[in-house]
Amino acid sequence: MPRQMEEDKLAYWLENEFDKGKLGQEPALEKVMVLIGKASVPMVDADEVWKNIEQKKAKPAGSLRLVKWVSAIAAIFVGLLFVSQLFSGQVDIKNSNLAPLTHILPDGSEVILNTNSAISYEKDFLSERTISLKGEAFYKVAKGSTFTVDTDKGNVKVLGTSFNVFSRDRILTVVCKTGKVSVTTAKGSTTLEPGDRVSLQANQLIKDNTLTDYIGAWTKGSSTFNNATMEEVVSALKSKYNLTIKGNERSLKGKHFTGTFVNDDVDKAIEMVFLPMDIKYILKNNDLLILDQ
Amino acid sequence: MNKMTKANNIRFRLLYDKLLQPLYRFVYFKCGDESLAQDVVQDVFLKLWSKIDDIDDETASAYCYTAAKNTLINKLEKLASKKKYQHTIKLDTPTQNPQQELIDKEFSKYVSDIISMLPDIQREVFLMSRVEKLKYSEIAERLQIGQKAVEKRMSLALKKIKIEIEKYQSQ
Numbered sequence: 001m002p003r004q005m006e007e008d009k010l011a012y013w014l015e016n017e018f019d020k021g022k023l024g025q026e027p028a029l030e031k032v033m034v035l036i037g038k039a040s041v042p043m044v045d046a047d048e049v050w051k052n053i054e055q056k057k058a059k060p061a062g063s064l065r066l067v068k069w070v071s072a073i074a075a076i077f078v079g080l081l082f083v084s085q086l087f088s089g090q091v092d093i094k095n096s097n098l099a100p101l102t103h104i105l106p107d108g109s110e111v112i113l114n115t116n117s118a119i120s121y122e123k124d125f126l127s128e129r130t131i132s133l134k135g136e137a138f139y140k141v142a143k144g145s146t147f148t149v150d151t152d153k154g155n156v157k158v159l160g161t162s163f164n165v166f167s168r169d170r171i172l173t174v175v176c177k178t179g180k181v182s183v184t185t186a187k188g189s190t191t192l193e194p195g196d197r198v199s200l201q202a203n204q205l206i207k208d209n210t211l212t213d214y215i216g217a218w219t220k221g222s223s224t225f226n227n228a229t230m231e232e233v234v235s236a237l238k239s240k241y242n243l244t245i246k247g248n249e250r251s252l253k254g255k256h257f258t259g260t261f262v263n264d265d266v267d268k269a270i271e272m273v274f275l276p277m278d279i280k281y282i283l284k285n286n287d288l289l290i291l292d293q
Numbered sequence: 294m295n296k297m298t299k300a301n302n303i304r305f306r307l308l309y310d311k312l313l314q315p316l317y318r319f320v321y322f323k324c325g326d327e328s329l330a331q332d333v334v335q336d337v338f339l340k341l342w343s344k345i346d347d348i349d350d351e352t353a354s355a356y357c358y359t360a361a362k363n364t365l366i367n368k369l370e371k372l373a374s375k376k377k378y379q380h381t382i383k384l385d386t387p388t389q390n391p392q393q394e395l396i397d398k399e400f401s402k403y404v405s406d407i408i409s410m411l412p413d414i415q416r417e418v419f420l421m422s423r424v425e426k427l428k429y430s431e432i433a434e435r436l437q438i439g440q441k442a443v444e445k446r447m448s449l450a451l452k453k454i455k456i457e458i459e460k461y462q463s464q
Contacts, residue, residue, distance in 0.1 A: 011445075
């Protein structure tokens with residue numbers, strides 16, 4: 001069959017006639033062949049491919065898969081973490097930074113944590129607004145059911161108000177800025193109104209006043225004290241700057257401090273407290289405070 | 294066993310220089326996808342490296358083409374939708390005048406479409422022959438088929454192109 005033969009011969013024709021310059025026999029095809037002859041030959045970027053190969057050579061396939069798995073598992077764990085926070089009993093917030101940390105509670109109340117302070121509350125906060133405190137925090141409590149702050153030395157109850165709680169070492173000081181605050185300790189209970197301060201120190205419950213302006217001033221970058229005991233001030237310094245206190249602690253006894261120390265410079269802060277109080281000290285390594293006679 | 298001996302590194306580099314582009318074209322003419330083809334050749338060379346101690350230079354070529362074919366099949370199977378091959382003829386010689394250029398452009402688009410619509414095995418042979426400019430015997434070796442089979446596929450492709458072009462020219 002002539003047609004069949006023609007078909008079969010096209011490949012042959014191409015190589016032996018067209019390619020060898022014998023034109024005019026298949027004009028339609030020739031046109032296409034000329035065009036295709038002008039086409040650029042596909043090429044890959046040899047350097048790029050080599051680079052990719054070298055990279056993967058250094059990391060054998062096994063470890064590549066491992067990396068993928070590690071990140072996949074990490075993603076699962078992050079998911080689990082969220083889930084556990086959703087369902088587990090407790091929320092723990094800790095501030096190790098120099099700067100104050102603000103945390104919003106489920107009821108909209110605000111807690112500002114000072115350095116080295118921690119709070120803890122049940123996930124199911126709204127039913128019974130109770131929160132534990134270690135360290136110092138300033139609270140702005142939204143109106144609602146009784147709001148309780150638990151410390152290891154006593155607890156503070158409010159309805160809707162703002163107040164400061166300092167609970168470190170053996171000192172508990174609660175100051176009321178607005179509203180009404182009820183404080184209960186082993187050494188007695190009391191109710192505070194704006195400006196009222198109660199302090200449990202050396203096994204005594206002492207109530208006095210302070211200017212409301214000073215209350216929670218530490219949340220704004222410096223720590224302010226109004227006739228606070230030196231023990232309390234040193235305790236605050238110690239916590240803010242992670243100090244170890246050594247030496248003669250009796251040099252602090254009976255002394256009261258009214259003033260401020262900065263929250264971002266340990267040298268300056270200690271100077272601001274001790275210089276006016278005329279108490280000698282040595283600061284070593286920015287973290288060891290030796291009190292002198 | 295540490296493969297990274299100096300001898301192995303040199304051998305590997307030499308094989309790479311020799312086989313990269315032909316292998317790339319081989320894969321490219323099968324799938325028409327530049328980045329897919331690049332992925333495949335990368336994988337093939339990594340496989341070659343992993344076997345560098347077991348493969349000598351004579352068998353390396355055959356090994357690579359076989360690996361390339363299989364790697365491409367595997368990757369295509371993984372792709373959600375099998376992309377339809379769209380061939381584009383890239384012309385690298387500029388034409389003399391703009392009118393001619395326009396005619397060429399239209400014509401080359403038409404030819405590209407014809408080529409794209411060829412059955413895979415015919416198209417592959419056609420491109421290896423006319424773009425890569427391989428001899429039928431060389432094509433036969435790369436595809437691991439007989440030379441007669443190559444010529445048959447080529448003839449069928451040419452027949453189709455001829456019919457389509459005659460249609461175009463009668464318009």
